[in-house]
């Protein structure tokens with residue numbers, strides 16, 4: 184599959200490593216330009232590109248940058264993507280890093296905000312997963328205790344595609360519903376950073392409260 188990854192940090196770098204090693208055709212971008220990604224490209228076989236180019240012909244695009252950088256993504260960066268492109272949002276709102284985002288402080292789910300900024304539906308995944316776990320904790324399907332990731336999104340087909348990809352990466356998934364209730368997997372919730380199996384993730388999602396705790400407010 185052709186996959187574009189925008190953001191080459193902790194999460195984007197490790198997704199590049201794993202997805203490329205699974206045989207996917209990965210293009211990866213950061214903010215400083217492809218020449219700064221030569222080492223990652225050499226290590227993984229991924230193609231280093233600009234953020235404007237990352238989505239070209241891609242069936243899946245991963246947006247994995249700090250929220251504060253989302254409004255600055257190049258206009259039309261998804262225009263040349265494959266028809267029906269699935270966009271994964273790994274982002275979290277960290278007011279200390281991202282500054283105050285009023286709509287999120289007022290209760291808009293973080294991924295709904297991102298979706299509005301980029302003008303394309305997103306599937307929320309990986310946001311509560313430790314970056315290192317992506318390379319160290321994957322297990323074959325059917326393994327008892329296999330770590331599960333919550334996946335939220337409004338488009339059933341897009342969500343199914345993301346769940347299949349996560350399975351390939353070595354993790355179970357739990358359908359966490361649509362984006363309106365994706366606050367259940369935001370920072371500060373029981374599932375955030377949870378390394379449990381599907382049953383544990385389901386339980387944690389059910390125990391979440393929509394109240395944003397002081398630690399996660401500006």
Ligand SMILES: NC(=O)c1ccc[n+]([C@@H]2O[C@H](COP(=O)([O-])OP(=O)(O)OC[C@H]3O[C@@H](n4cnc5c(N)ncnc54)[C@H](OP(=O)(O)O)[C@@H]3O)[C@@H](O)[C@H]2O)c1
Nearest residue numbers: 190191192193194213214215247248252273274275310314
């Ligand atoms: N770290 C984790 O374990 C973890 C876990 C789950 C979710 N998350 C969330 O996932 C997102 C990414 O986290 P991270 O830890 O991977 O971040 P990170 O290590 O700080 O890396 C951020 C990446 O985004 C790139 N970037 C910033 N602005 C950009 C732009 N305008 N265009 C293209 N690329 C841009 C940066 O490029 P430059 O270096 O060139 O500026 C860098 O490669 C965040 O929202 C974070 O909260 C993180």
